[in-house]
Amino acid sequence: MSDTVSVETVASAIDALRDQVPLVQSLTNIVSANFLTNVLLAAGASNAHIDNVHEAGGFAAVAGGVLVNLGTPDDGTAEAFLISAEAARTAGTPWVLDPVGVGGLPWRSGIAVDLLRFHPSAIRGNASEIIALAGLGGDTRGVDSASDSADAVPAALSLLTHADAVSASGPVDYIVGRDGGGDVRGIRVSGGSALLPRVTSTGCSLGGLVAAYLAVTPTALDGLVAAHTHVAVASEIAEENASGPGSFAVAYLDALYTVNADTIRSRARIESFDLPAGVQN
Amino acid sequence: MSDTVSVETVASAIDALRDQVPLVQSLTNIVSANFLTNVLLAAGASNAHIDNVHEAGGFAAVAGGVLVNLGTPDDGTAEAFLISAEAARTAGTPWVLDPVGVGGLPWRSGIAVDLLRFHPSAIRGNASEIIALAGLGGDTRGVDSASDSADAVPAALSLLTHADAVSASGPVDYIVGRDGGGDVRGIRVSGGSALLPRVTSTGCSLGGLVAAYLAVTPTALDGLVAAHTHVAVASEIAEENASGPGSFAVAYLDALYTVNADTIRSRARIESFDLPAGVQN
Amino acid sequence: MSDTVSVETVASAIDALRDQVPLVQSLTNIVSANFLTNVLLAAGASNAHIDNVHEAGGFAAVAGGVLVNLGTPDDGTAEAFLISAEAARTAGTPWVLDPVGVGGLPWRSGIAVDLLRFHPSAIRGNASEIIALAGLGGDTRGVDSASDSADAVPAALSLLTHADAVSASGPVDYIVGRDGGGDVRGIRVSGGSALLPRVTSTGCSLGGLVAAYLAVTPTALDGLVAAHTHVAVASEIAEENASGPGSFAVAYLDALYTVNADTIRSRARIESFDLPAGVQN
Numbered sequence: 001m002s003d004t005v006s007v008e009t010v011a012s013a014i015d016a017l018r019d020q021v022p023l024v025q026s027l028t029n030i031v032s033a034n035f036l037t038n039v040l041l042a043a044g045a046s047n048a049h050i051d052n053v054h055e056a057g058g059f060a061a062v063a064g065g066v067l068v069n070l071g072t073p074d075d076g077t078a079e080a081f082l083i084s085a086e087a088a089r090t091a092g093t094p095w096v097l098d099p100v101g102v103g104g105l106p107w108r109s110g111i112a113v114d115l116l117r118f119h120p121s122a123i124r125g126n127a128s129e130i131i132a133l134a135g136l137g138g139d140t141r142g143v144d145s146a147s148d149s150a151d152a153v154p155a156a157l158s159l160l161t162h163a164d165a166v167s168a169s170g171p172v173d174y175i176v177g178r179d180g181g182g183d184v185r186g187i188r189v190s191g192g193s194a195l196l197p198r199v200t201s202t203g204c205s206l207g208g209l210v211a212a213y214l215a216v217t218p219t220a221l222d223g224l225v226a227a228h229t230h231v232a233v234a235s236e237i238a239e240e241n242a243s244g245p246g247s248f249a250v251a252y253l254d255a256l257y258t259v260n261a262d263t264i265r266s267r268a269r270i271e272s273f274d275l276p277a278g279v280q281n
Numbered sequence: 282m283s284d285t286v287s288v289e290t291v292a293s294a295i296d297a298l299r300d301q302v303p304l305v306q307s308l309t310n311i312v313s314a315n316f317l318t319n320v321l322l323a324a325g326a327s328n329a330h331i332d333n334v335h336e337a338g339g340f341a342a343v344a345g346g347v348l349v350n351l352g353t354p355d356d357g358t359a360e361a362f363l364i365s366a367e368a369a370r371t372a373g374t375p376w377v378l379d380p381v382g383v384g385g386l387p388w389r390s391g392i393a394v395d396l397l398r399f400h401p402s403a404i405r406g407n408a409s410e411i412i413a414l415a416g417l418g419g420d421t422r423g424v425d426s427a428s429d430s431a432d433a434v435p436a437a438l439s440l441l442t443h444a445d446a447v448s449a450s451g452p453v454d455y456i457v458g459r460d461g462g463g464d465v466r467g468i469r470v471s472g473g474s475a476l477l478p479r480v481t482s483t484g485c486s487l488g489g490l491v492a493a494y495l496a497v498t499p500t501a502l503d504g505l506v507a508a509h510t511h512v513a514v515a516s517e518i519a520e521e522n523a524s525g526p527g528s529f530a531v532a533y534l535d536a537l538y539t540v541n542a543d544t545i546r547s548r549a550r551i552e553s554f555d556l557p558a559g560v561q562n
Numbered sequence: 563m564s565d566t567v568s569v570e571t572v573a574s575a576i577d578a579l580r581d582q583v584p585l586v587q588s589l590t591n592i593v594s595a596n597f598l599t600n601v602l603l604a605a606g607a608s609n610a611h612i613d614n615v616h617e618a619g620g621f622a623a624v625a626g627g628v629l630v631n632l633g634t635p636d637d638g639t640a641e642a643f644l645i646s647a648e649a650a651r652t653a654g655t656p657w658v659l660d661p662v663g664v665g666g667l668p669w670r671s672g673i674a675v676d677l678l679r680f681h682p683s684a685i686r687g688n689a690s691e692i693i694a695l696a697g698l699g700g701d702t703r704g705v706d707s708a709s710d711s712a713d714a715v716p717a718a719l720s721l722l723t724h725a726d727a728v729s730a731s732g733p734v735d736y737i738v739g740r741d742g743g744g745d746v747r748g749i750r751v752s753g754g755s756a757l758l759p760r761v762t763s764t765g766c767s768l769g770g771l772v773a774a775y776l777a778v779t780p781t782a783l784d785g786l787v788a789a790h791t792h793v794a795v796a797s798e799i800a801e802e803n804a805s806g807p808g809s810f811a812v813a814y815l816d817a818l819y820t821v822n823a824d825t826i827r828s829r830a831r832i833e834s835f836d837l838p839a840g841v842q843n
Contacts, residue, residue, distance in 0.1 A: 029595075030311045030592045030595045030596075030611065031596050031611050032596070033310075033311045033312045033353075033596075034311075034312050034313070034314075034315055034481060034482065034596055035596060037312050037482075038480060038481050038526065038527075038530070041478070041479045041480065041481055041526060042479060042525065042526045042527065047481070048382065049310065049311065049312050049352070049353050050353075050382075050386070051353065052353070052354055052356075052388070054388035055389065058386075058387070059386065071611070072595075072612075072613065074613075074614045074638050074639075075614075075638070076355050076356070101610065101612075105612070105620075105621065106616075106617070106620070107617050108617065197603070198603045198604060198819065199600060199603065200596060200599035200603055200609070201596065201599075243816045243820075244604065244815060244816030244817070244818075244819040244820055245600065245815050245816065245819050246600075246604065246811070246812040246813060246815025246816040246819075247812055247813075247815075249527070249600070249812075249815075250527040250528055250530075250531055250812055251527060251528075252527065253525060253526050253527025253528075253530075254524045254526065254528055255525070257479065257525040257526050257527075258525055311592045314591075314593045314634075315592075315593050315595075315762060315763065318593050318762035318763075319761060319762050319807065319811070322759070322760045322761065322762055322807060323760060323806065323808065329663065330592065330593050330633070330634050331634075331663075331667070332634065332636075333634070333637075333669070335668075335669035336667045336669050336670065339668070340667065357636050357637070358636075530808070531808040531809055531811075531812055532808060533808065534807050534808025534809075534811075535805045535806030535807065535808040535809055536806070538760065538806040538807050538808075539805075539806055
């Protein structure tokens with residue numbers, strides 16, 4: 001059963017997205033750049049991929065939201081990540097950190113730690129990335145591996161010292177963050193499709209969609225829940241029309257486009273979950 | 282009603298494209314590189330993405346046409362843009378400038394001005410980019426914003442001091458350039474689809490298709506009209522087979538492939554339009 | 563008629579691929595990065611695009627297989643190619659060289675020669691690239707052009723001083739390499755589709771699939787035959803469901819996903835071919 005308040009929050013957010021068509025600045029990788037932009041356009045937002053050191057900062061100051069994705073960094077884009085994050089922080093532009101590959105890859109792990117200084121509005125990753133990032137951040141709840149995104153909840157909570165809200169993607173997505181009243185809440189989004197991990201950049205493009213929703217929602221928690229729900233519902237619909245990962249990807253873009261507030265109301269599966277004892281509210 | 286002469290020009294051009302399979306050198310961005318190549322292959326051309334400083338110039342001298350697209354420049358590719366443009370100019374290879382993001386982004390705006398020195402055969406952009414580029418070029422007709430690609434016609438005309446032909450994309454595309462007799466003409470191409478702007482890189486790949494057509498048409502004006510018409514007709518057909526932007530993109534590639542001279546004759550909507558008084562012929 | 567032994571080798575290899583889900587490290591170009599990853603995910607493998615100089619070597623030591631593709635190199639990625647190839651060689655990770663554009667483009671041709679020092683497990687290219695690479699490698703059988711991939715067999719054989727197995731893609735694919743007993747064999751894989759060359763990155767992604775199969779097959783020859791056969795069968799099925807290159811690409815990803823050992827048994831067309839007299843066994 002869905003949490004009625006959260007479903008209406010998402011329904012309002014998707015209406016706001018279509019009304020405002022927020023412009024995202026993405027600094028993402030060469031694998032996902034095309035698909036991520038198509039996801040944003042299909043969902044109802046707009047995207048500019050500005051990742052050179054000369055323009056990254058200026059654009060972050062005027063964009064609706066910024067995505068920094070660590071997928072395929074080089075020295076130049078890594079510098080642009082820091083420039084954009086700092087400019088976004090200074091200008092009050094919401095920004096998202098997607099710590100792709102953090103943990104196993106030492107160079108980008110250092111970049112991720114540097115980026116935490118600029119306080120991302122939201123962090124989105126898979127369970128093992130969230131756990132690894134929490135460990136790198138000097139926190140102690142990180143463990144070496146995760147069988148389930150639920151296992152990333154303690155790490156996600158510990159990252160709330162660095163970010164307003166954090167999500168760990170998986171068959172079920174776990175999201176934690178402060179609500180409008182300043183209380184930490186945990187929200188679980190179900191749905192999705194087993195074909196999602198068979199199409200590359202579905203995770204990275206979710207990060208981009210989070211940046212878009214952050215531009216139109218009052219809290220980072222709301223933005224994360226809205227983006228994860230939009231994706232979960234669209235991918236569920238897409239699977240009904242797919243014969244494999246190729247046709248799934250096509251149907252997914254179509255569904256991101258056709259899903260609206262009513263689809264959210266009839267299909268979203270959003271639930272609060274209890275936080276571990278001792279979480280500071 | 283279509284201009285019969287222009288429709289036959291396009292019909293001949295599409296036949297020439299399939300006969301000659303011109304090889305385009307593209308220097309384009311990481312968002313559009315894949316889709317642009319698929320557009321060229323589907324339409325009947327060939328593409329090599331050569332954007333490193335070591336090989337860009339040598340290849341521009343032997344390619345059938347060159348596309349320089351400012352979508353996601355870095356210091357290395359920006360240098361390669363200039364090398365390719367100069368080599369194309371020297372070798373007589375037709376080349377296209379797509380001034381993505383020019384105007385709002387100062388660094389690439391400077392690159393665009395530098396590129397104008399090498400006299401692009403054609404410039405293709407959206408209305409606001411064409412207007413911004415005209416302003417940067419030291420011309421005075423630029424304005425700050427455009428509600429309609431028709432508003433870009435004065436700017437496009439002013440850019441004819443730098444290029445042989447210029448187009449401004451929009452719901453209706455406006456194209457200006459010198460015809461075979463040296464007279465400036467204005468041509469409007471209608472058609473297209475409201476789903477085109479919902480798929481990323483449809484504009485950038487049109488720029489690539491212009492480079493391909495330049496290799497097989499007698500004037501840059503003809504090349505622009507042919508590429509815009511091929512895209513307008515194909516996207517109109519694609520929309521008939523689409524449920525959203527995902528299926529539209531697939532149907533669009535199929536339609537670029539199946540459109541032929543007869544499809545052009547039955548579907549193209551090409552019209553001359555009157556140029557403002559005082560245009561020098 | 564198919565060579566029964568080879569068909570069963572491929573059937574076993576596809577089962578092993580789905581069981582082991584090998585992780586490929588790809589260093590590939592900005593045109594193919596997305597499609598290549600989707601091909602690997604659809605086929606049953608996994609991919610990480612790690613091409614920066616800081617992480618390329620460390621990852622090559624732990625990956626299941628490495629692809630080095632020369633499609634769009636710059637100074638940074640070219641250095642990463644050498645680092646990965648050396649690390650793969652040292653760690654015993656199988657690696658694939660895809661010499662895109664070698665021959666006509668001098669800078670990358672030099673990179674390719676440097677890479678041969680690290681003894682690729684397999685080389686995959688089109689006929690003209692294989693012939694050009696053999697010429698660059700100091701071998702004498704290279705010729706300037708090839709009308710048919712069969713013409714690349716002498717060049718492919720000469721490259722066996724640098725690699726364990728070599729394939730030349732074309733309407734029919736020609737593969738040479740040492741079998742488990744150390745004897746040089748020639749194997750021809752038929753099938754495929756005339757639409758394959760109308761979709762970009764089908765060749766590059768085949769190179770990635772070779773890297774995946776190398777992780778699960780006893781010899782590089784087996785890995786090449788398995789990857790080429792998987793692609794030939796999937797593209798044949800895809801063509802039956804395609805109206806053009808757009809729908810072909812979608813159906814191709816679906817077919818890579820659905821093809822299994824039984825599909826291989828019923829559809830694969832694999833034959834031994836006689837090697838030229840004088841080939842050392």
